Amino acid sequence: MSAKRVDELTTQLRAWDRAYYLQDAPVVDDATYDAALRELRELETADPSLVRPDSPTQRIGGGVSGGFSEVRHLLPMLSLANARDDDELLAWDQRLQKLLDAAGHEGEPAFVVEPKIDGLALSLVYRDGLLERAVTRGDGEAGEDVTANVRTIRAVPLSIDDPNPPALIEVRGECYIPLEAFKRLNEERLDAGLPVYMNPRNTAAGSLRQLDPAITAERPLAFWSYAIGALEGIEFHSHHEALQWLAARGFPVNPRIKTMTGIEAVREACHAIEHEREALGYDIDGAVVKVDSLALQATLGAVGRDPRWAIAFKFPPTTRTTKLLGIEINVGRTGALNPFAELEPVEVGGVVVRHATLHNEEDINRKDIRVGDTVIVQRAGDVIPQVIGPVLEDRTGNEQVFKMPADCPACGEPVVKNEEDAKHFCVNPRCPSRDVEGIKHFISRSAMDIDGVGEKLVDRLYELELVRRSSDLYALTVDDLLPLEGFQETSANNTVAAIAASKARPFGNVLFGLGIPHVGLVTAQAIARAFGSMERLLEAGAEEIAEVEGVGPIIAEAVAGWCADPERQAEVAALQAAGVTLELAADELPVEDGPLSGKTIVVTGTLEGFSRDEAKDAIERLGGKTTDSVSKKTSYVVVGASPGSKVAKAEKAGVPILDEAGFRDLLGL
DNA sequence: CGGCCTCGAGTTCC
């Protein structure tokens, strides 16, 4: 009896959810909806055996979570290349046509054009039809597990409406807050005397990161599905087929998504969406164009992290005008003088902008930006604000043309500018600004990752002459910190401990932290692996350094020059004395005698189970070497999806070709 | 030598 009623109520509530979120047409008032939900909850309380995992009452169930764990995506979530205007869109189409012609495809491909929702990308994994996991995009490789919070979003189905759901399907889409709901939310907050939220996107992001799902449940989050990721037990042939499949099974799919042929139709569709922008009821920042056929998508592949088969057509960003109060200069750790605009605060696209970068003197003068001008400020999406140019009609004649100072604003030494460089440089090696920025670089996440020492603290420690070089950090004591404002026994202890903990950072990160010009994290790690220790690197000459993969004469010279400087050598010695790791750990050492020793392996195309880095890591851990180009010396070429020209080259050179399964065998997996 | 790709450096805001 009750079981039947539970079924009825579940079906009814789901239909209402769908009407509300999919057709944007609520068919019942809140009271009726709540009454049905309450009745269902009572029945379930009376007989807990009736509770189904996908019952509408089970949206808030997880309780308070203890933070969010990082989860690796089943397949990387790619980013999108941008087209800022029609020309760039047409250029993309031409590149596409050329690649397709080369691949023997005839005629124009079909495209799908979709509004690009300004929200947060999510990955929803359904196993056997039930929502198992929801993860934020993160860096594309791994994101945060927000399952408990996403379950509270009524637009997200807890189960797939299908009697025979696939074993596994990853649904991707955008979580967002509709503008109307956002306005209402802010009105409620005003009434309650709470501060209002700035914009829907950030509020949606904040809502998903709530530790208590009950709070997330109260936020008006919505969802559009727009892609499929990992799959098992089902196959699609085109993007629009996948979207239709989703729409038929209870997933919200944006009704403005259209399929068409020919770039001219695509262009018109993009502009049509742009014209509708204000009337949509949610924020968008462009249109996304995708090649419809999944086979063609595979043929086209990706460049870096951007798939070649899709592009984001960006709408011109929101712009505002404001007054340019002044132009200030930062001196970076490399000595580069970076001018930035001091602006009268102005709200652009939901954020108050006070500063904007101005790149260099030439750029400022080419745009004819003068201090005192009314300037146009632009902010695309949530990207860095830019000063586009002056409003010439507002000129009074009192504006000042900008000139880069002749002396460094931080140390007063003369500034140097080479003809061929765009930037001015302070070349004083003891410039305080360069020192401080160097220390900030040292503590940064990718370098020593010293939590508990922030930029402000570095500034203060430098002023107080407690820390003048990075190595001085390791001499800091609790007694040094206690007199500083904001430090108690506990916080001082934590800071000292965090600094000490950084001594164990891998050599590659330490080398990066030293701040050698042209040496970023990737290059630092390559050099670290090639030399094994700081000691060996210091002995090496430029020529030997240039043999490292990805290092040419310019970088090699920069490294050798750095190593030859007695002051740098003293700094290295101080770090050594402090106990900082200056050599590879045992598990990072090039394996002398592994199963792949002496083998050179090239990986091409996209592998299912490995990112490029992971594949490289796995090979190196077994003693093998990886390179990018196929030659007679290559032992194997590992070929993933959508490979490039390397396959043909491998065949020609008679190099054995492995697919992913063969690669796993090789690795002994 | 030209073009493509990858990497480095600096930046803003919450």
Added chain:
DNA sequence: CTCGAGGCCG
């Protein structure tokens, strides 16, 4: 995220 520059393939 973007711009510029270094490295490397063709």
